[in-house]
Amino acid sequence: MDSKLVVSPSPHVHSGESTSRLMFNVVLALMPAFAVSLYYFGIGALFVTLLSVLSCVLFEYLIQKFILKVQPTITDGSAIVTGLLLAFNVPSNLPWYIVVIGSLFAIGVAKMSFGGLGSNPFNPALAARVFMLISFPVQMTSWPLPIESRLKYIDAVTGPTPLAILKEGLKKGDTISQIADQIPSHLQLFMGVMGGSLGEISALALLIGFAWLLYKKVITWHIPISIFTTIFIFTGILWLVNPEKNADPIFHLLTGGVMIGAIYMATDYVTSPMHPKGMILFGIGIGLLTVIIRVWGAYPEGVSFAILIMNAFVPLINRYVKPKRFGEEVKRNG
Amino acid sequence: MNSIIITAILVLSLLGVALAVVLYLVAQRFKVIEDPRIDLVEAVLPGANCGGCGYPGCRGFAEAFVKTDDIGSMFCPVGGNDTMAKAAEVIGQTAEAKDPMIAVVRCSGSPEYRKRVVEYDGASSCKLATALYSGDTGCQYGCLGLGDCVAVCKFDAIHIDPVTLLPVVDEEKCTACGACVKACPKFIIELRKKGPKGKRIYVSCINKDKGGPARKACQVACIGCGKCVKVCPHEAITLENNLAYIDYNKCKLCRKCVEECPTGAILEINFPPRKPKVEGQTESVENN
Amino acid sequence: MLKTFAKGGVHPPENKFSANKPIEVLPLPAKVSIPVSQHIGAPATILVAKGDKVKVGQLIAQSAGFVSANIHSSVSGTVESIDPVLDSSGYKRPAITIVVEGDEWEPTIDRSPELKRNIDADAQTIIKKIAEAGIVGLGGATFPSHVKLSVPAGKKADVLIINGVECEPYLTSDHRLMLEKGHELMVGIQLLMRALGVDKAMIGIENNKPDAIKYLTEIAKEYSGITVHALKVKYPQGGEKQLIKALINREVPSGGLPIDIGAVVHNVGTAYAVYEAVQKNKPLFERVVTVTGKNLPKPSNFLVRIGTPVSDLIAAAGGLPDDTAKVVNGGPMMGKAVTDITVPVTKGTSGIIVFPAAESKRKAESVCIRCAKCVSACPMGLEPYLLIRMSQRMMFEKMEHERVLDCMECGSCSFECPANLPLLDYIRLGKTEVNKIIRARKN
Incomplete structure (x- = not known):
């Protein structure tokens, strides 16, 4: 040596x-x-x-x-x-x-x-x-249609996204059942056969990536799952109240970039909270804002805005949502 | 249309007057009576807020200064005698002049003289390294060179020399505020009298080991031989725990000890070059 | 589902190369240097002088207070000097250096190999014998054991927890001890139980030592009140607070001690030393040390006399590999890198790990990406990313508020950090400063 x-x-x-x-x-x-x-x-x-x-x-x-x-x-x-x-x-x-x-x-x-x-x-x-x-x-917001636009770039054949169809239809006063034949089936949505941003369409592919990230421990489940659950419950309640004016929760989960937003954008290390409790709060906030924008707002989809708004709350969440310190509970009791 | 404009002007004017009255009343009610001399004293202070005087910033010094009975116990190291004289004038007293001081780094163990025996790999903090281990050389007293003193200096007056890996004090900029003295976990830096025309002599070593191990770890270490103590005509040098120390109040700058020191651990600063006859080593380290 | 502690924790690669190596008795060294401060507390007072003849097991330095420990000679021979020697941090500390001559033991020590199962001593005698034997926590903390056994008035222990976790990677000394000295260990545990006045003892062992779990479970049936518990592998389960949480689901309050919640924790090595001290009259002057490393020719477990130079152990394990760049005293997560391999083995030396150059230096730091891995890794529920920033900005009061003193320096945060930030370095610095502030406040 x-x-x-x-x-x-x-x-x-x-x-x-x-x-x-x-x-x-x-x-x-x-x-x-x-x-x-x-x-x-x-x-x-x-x-x-x-x-x-x-x-x-x-x-x-x-x-x-x-x-x-x-x-x-x-x-x-x-x-x-x-x-x-x-x-x-x-x-x-x-x-x-x-x-x-x-x-x-x-x-x-x-x-x-x-x-x-x-x-x-x-x-x-x-x-x-x-x-x-x-x-x-x-x-x-001019969305190329899948498959038909394979060999085209600027000149792609475009069409609206399912969420835009829904928003337009509801604005005209149509009911869900009247719009239903214009929007793809749940299976199609799951596989990604719809107009939309180029990476957001296939829930299946994005979920495979989610599994990989979890397996590699790159991210934890907290943010995506709390977003999914919030959107599911919130839109589910609306749907149960009035299924003719509100789309079903599965539809909401599969469209408009919820998958890519929840799994890849909201979980961005730098702009998300530092502690599981904070992450869940953050996820719930995104879920609520997304649904509010979608149902009552001007834009058909709301994930991007919801995440950005919640990003602004991250420093506040980090400040007030602290991990439970070891030994804290006992001290309070004793 | 006109009536809207007039109403608006009226409302805003009234609002303005009302609020001005409220503000005036509040200002009266909560007025803080403060010694006006504090502002005057603060004005003559350097405004560095370094804390070198022991008070929280220049304002804190000024507040204490107008209250104290004994201004001789207070000193602004940055401003020095001039500032103190001015400040004393403000409160109608006179300040006694004090000798200007300077920070002195008592270690000459550059890699040339002091071999590195291990390699440090951790956060760049002397404090942390001191808690972890004795240092990257055989000398457990010597400078680690990680720059805690550089980090605390508010006057950009101390820097690590890239060759010797030791801190070098900039005589022009050093205000003797003492921040580096407190920051050094090895207690290497000392505030000493700057001396007439900056001339000063000091033992540039704090190694308390016996001669053998000290010399083995560092060629320019004080080996506690005591030759300087014997040669000093002014009894300015004491030897304790194998380490010589020169009392700057007694030292008359005769330089006899410098010649006597077998390891060159005693440094003379700002003296004119000597006549030949002295061995080379002392000269090489005294030029900083 | 195996038990473990709830919060934080990491899984460093285990690398237990010496797990199958039976404990070997290391040949006597030519010379030992026995530091007088091998424990937490006051350094012991030296009783011998240069030139004195000493025997194995002779008291050579006396405990200097309640929190202190006796030091015994580990060899027979002549005291060569009482000069400071280098400790593993490179500082010179007072030590007694003895030149070995023969191997003459104190006649009071029972050297017979038979198991002595009957316990005659009462609680007070046991504690007194433990104090006399100079036993300290052998897991690495080196806290004097008799202090831990003297339960303060107003508090009561109801369970004794025996730490056989050995969660540090590489180390196997406790593992081997459990396999080879199972019965002695059990008697030692019963002695500790009697000293504490408890009728329940739980041995916690991580599931990566199935042979030890099986063997001890088997023999525990012969001893009343002792149960063996397999635990999920997770670092730092060997931490006192984590082990208590894992086994009996109680949390030691912040700033408190295990006794506050009725538990006392001792290491298996300590329990074995207690057996030897009480049943065999043998003071603590040797211990099992794992010598290991990826490129070390023969990773081994040695029974070593205290004061033996570490270089002797490495030589016996096949010699230092050429690419060595770091030698660690203790485990890879919490051990100390030594500045010199001639430093002596002390009571707290559980292992010597030799690291090749490729693994010796830290990787370059990058910026914090706020991945929160340090927060999830911290077993104490702290936020290392926040603490390092505060420490770098010298916001020590805030650090105190963020409970930096709860940090037990397990290193999980630095281990996990993808940006290679020196999280623990700065947290340590902050702890020192916060302690200074608290001391200043008291005065």
Whole structure:
């Protein structure tokens, strides 16, 4: 032994987990949904996704290197995840420049201006999505129809999402049974045969990814399950009260990005609470807001807004929802 | 239309007047009577809020200063004698001049003289490292070089030298506030008299081991041989626990001890270069 | 469903390479250095002088107060010096260095191998003998055992918990002791039960030691009041508070002691030492030490005389591998990295682990991504991510409010952190500062 002994404080072993590995697992978990998207939306999905990921990574690199003048950290994979999620939240026929502007907003405004990874209060991909939705409402809400648009990009055949059909129909005064034949069946919704953002459509693929994330312990069940349960119960009550004016709870769970929002966006480490109790509170908040926006609000879907609003409450939740300390109970009793 | 505008103007004016009255009454009711001299004293203080005087910030010093009976017990190390004279003038007294002080790092164990025997791998904090182990060299008293002193210095006056890995005090910037003295978990830094024209002599070592182990761990360690004690004509040097210490109030800067020290542990600062005849080692370390 | 504690915990790789290695008696060293402060509390007062002849088991340093412990010579020979020697942190501490000559034991020690099952001593005698034998908590905490057995007035113990968890990876000394000295252990437990005046003792063992669970369950039938409980494998189950929670579902209050809720916890090694002290008159001067490491040629469990240089143990285990860059005294989660391998084995040395260079240094830190893994890992329900920020910003009063003093430094947070943040380093720093603040407040 010729080298000097190393002295360091305990612990002397480490789990081997790293930020880049966590991010890599998220990317892996998104792959089934990506495959489904490629199957339904073809080259458009491929182009938008690649463009989004590349521009997110590039913007992160450029901002860190030339504006912040720090060592670029693109290898941690967080920009890739942001790029993927951003792409998954837009239609596959979105013009390239909007994708690039969205990426710039996600990385430049929503992430880097707050101090980069770990410091942003809002989920960058979602913030960018809402920004794009407000800035380019037409392009952001023209949804290519699955399968028919496989070989098309800008010129894709478009149609409304199931939730938009529902909202339109109810506004006209139609009942659920009158609209029913225009919207896909539950099985179709589950498999993803509907118009929508390119990665949000297939609940099945997203749930496979969820299972992977849970298995790899990247996320815990608390946030997604509390969102699902809240939406299910809330819409279930409305549905039981008036099944002709309110869609059934399963329909609500399978449409409008609830799956991708609950599993991948709401669980974003940086913008979600630090403790299981807080996570459940956060999830319930998102569920309630989503349903309120959907049923009484102007937009047909409400997951993005719900998550962003709850993101703003995270510091407050972290401050007031504390883990139960060991030995606390006893002290109070005794 | 006109009547709406007039009503609006009237309502807002009345509201403004009413609120002004309320504000005035409240201000009267809750008025805090404060010695006006506090503001005046605070104005002459440096405003660094370093806490070097022992009070919470310059305001705290000013508050205590106007109340105290013995201003001689208080001193602003940053502002020095000038500031103290001005502050004393404000309250109609005179401040006695004190000798300016400076922070002195009593360790010369650069890697050249003090071999690194282990490697530290942990958070960069001297305090933490001290709690964990004795240090990355054979000397358990020496500087760890992790920069707790640098972190606490409000005046950017202390830096780790990249070559010697030891803190170096910037004479111009150091205000002798003592923050680094408190921060150093090894108690290496001491406030000493800056000396006439910055000339000063001190033992740059705090190793209390016996000569053999001390020398083995570091070539420039004080080995407690006591030669300096014998040679000192002013009885300024004491030897305790194998370590020599020079009392800066007694030292007359004759430099005899510097020549005598076999390891070069005694440093002389800001003296003109000596005539040749002295061995090289002392010269190499005295230039900082 | 096996029992375990509810909150937090991690699963470090077990790496128990020496689990199948029977305990070997390490040959006598040429020289031992016995530090006089091997326990929590006041250092013992030295009774011998340079040049004195000592025997094995002779008292060479006397306990200096209630919370202190006697120190006995582990060898026979001549006292060479009473100079400070390096401890595992690199600081020089007072120690007695003895040159070994032969192996002459104090005649009062019963060296026969027979099991002595009958207990004649009463509670007071047992506690007195334990104190005389210099027994301290052998799990690594080194708290003097007689103090733990002296239940303060107004409090009452109703259960004795024996810690056979050995949740630290790599270490196997307790495991081997349970397998090889089962009956002695049982008698030791009965002695502890009598000393405490309880009629119930529970041995907690993690499920990764099925052979020990099976064997002890079998022989426990011969001893009244002792039950063996298999526990789910989860670090830090060997922590006193976690073990109590797992076995009897009581929580030690924050800032309190196990006795506050009627439990007393002792390690299996301690129970064995109690047997030897009371039944065989043998003071604590040797212990079982695991010497292990991924690249160490022969991971082993040795019965070692206190004061033996660690380098002797490593040599007996096949010698230091070339790629060694770190040697840890204790377990990988809570042990101390030593600055020098010649440091002596002390009463608290449960293992020596040799790490190859590739595993010796920490990986580069990155930023906190707020993944909350540290919060879910903390067995005390603290928020390490918050504590490190407060510590770095010197907000020590706030840290006290966030209960930083509950931290037992198990290292689960740093182990889990994907950003490799030195969470525990800064929490330790905060604890020291908070303790200073509290002391200043009292004065």
